Amino acid sequence: xxxxxxxxxSTYDGCMNMAIDEAIMKAYKEEKIxxxxxxxxxxxxxxxxxxxxxxxxxxxxxVCKELGVxxxxxxxxxxxxxxxxxxxxxxxxxxKNPLMYGGIMQTYxxxxxxxxxxxxxxxxxVDPLTRADKDINNGKSSVCFNSKSHYEISINNKKVVGSAQxxxxxxxxxxxxxVLDFNVDKLISIMKIDESKKEKLKKITVxxxxxxxxxLGKKVDINTLEKNIIxxxxxxxxxxxxxxxxxxxxxxxxxxxxxxxxxxxxxxxx
Numbered sequence: 516x517x518x519x520x521x522x523x524x525s526t527y528d529g530c531m532n533m534a535i536d537e538a539i540m541k542a543y544k545e546e547k548i549x550x551x552x553x554x555x556x557x558x559x560x561x562x563x564x565x566x567x568x569x570x571x572x573x574x575x576x577x578v579c580k581e582l583g584v585x586x587x588x589x590x591x592x593x594x595x596x597x598x599x600x601x602x603x604x605x606x607x608x609x610x611k612n613p614l615m616y617g618g619i620m621q622t623y624x625x626x627x628x629x630x631x632x633x634x635x636x637x638x639x640x641v642d643p644l645t646r647a648d649k650d651i652n653n654g655k656s657s658v659c660f661n662s663k664s665h666y667e668i669s670i671n672n673k674k675v676v677g678s679a680q681x682x683x684x685x686x687x688x689x690x691x692x693x694v695l696d697f698n699v700d701k702l703i704s705i706m707k708i709d710e711s712k713k714e715k716l717k718k719i720t721v722x723x724x725x726x727x728x729x730x731l732g733k734k735v736d737i738n739t740l741e742k743n744i745i746x747x748x749x750x751x752x753x754x755x756x757x758x759x760x761x762x763x764x765x766x767x768x769x770x771x772x773x774x775x776x777x778x779x780x781x782x783x784x785x
Contacts, residue, residue: 522760533776536553543686553604561587563586566591571783572707573706587776596692600726637743639727639731676691678692696729
């Protein structure tokens with residue numbers, strides 16, 4: 516049985532969260548750590564854009580500053596995500612790990628099944644996992660939660676978990692937002708689009724995206740949710756999960772990478 520480590524929820528700013536995810540990838544590539552699941556939250560709130568997006572075309576940076584919202588570019592693809600009232604997960608594992616067999620879509624599906632298993636343990640009923648309709652993915656919206664990708668988790672046909680993945684030198688990093696309270700007004704206000712189009716975008720978004728608490732109509736204890744997702748992944752992956760902390764080596768790498776993620780050369784590179 517494989518042994519995976521889990522790093523329980525800690526709060527960082529957006530640049531450090533991205534730096535830590537990359538530091539874990541580096542440590543794993545150097546065979547210093549086991550496959551790793553990490554949970555984290557963001558303070559202050561932060562909007563992250565996909566690796567291939569253009570920051571200044573997608574995000575109104577002045578509004579971000581007015582609202583006290585950070586911004587950062589991810590190493591993963593996808594579209595803009597507002598990280599506010601959510602629990603974020605990341606998974607780092609090798610492409611050749613037997614559990615990851617079958618390519619990108621199969622990996623997405625397998626991880627989503629584990630996450631959904633944990634949500635169900637928390638009494639949260641989610642929709643069956645399916646491949647996304649082609650017309651959904653062909654939209655031009657810059658907002659991640661406006662577009663449901665293959666095997667992403669939804670409630671009442673509204674996306675509640677948005678994930679993105681990158682693969683580098685044989686290592687997989689997948690991370691994603693498990694949204695608790697979806698603040699569509701805050702998200703739309705940050706997007707750089709004509710004011711005349713914002714109301715329409717809001718109406719479209721609320722039909723396609725939501726948060727777990729929005730759908731349940733009650734608060735969710737984030738610690739209980741985290742514990743159940745850990746159990747759900749452990750059960751679905753058939754692995755042994757043990758709690759751990761970031762190593763000194765990973766912390767040192769993350770501190771070095773922080774400069775990269777907080778620099779305009781990275782965030783506005785396209």
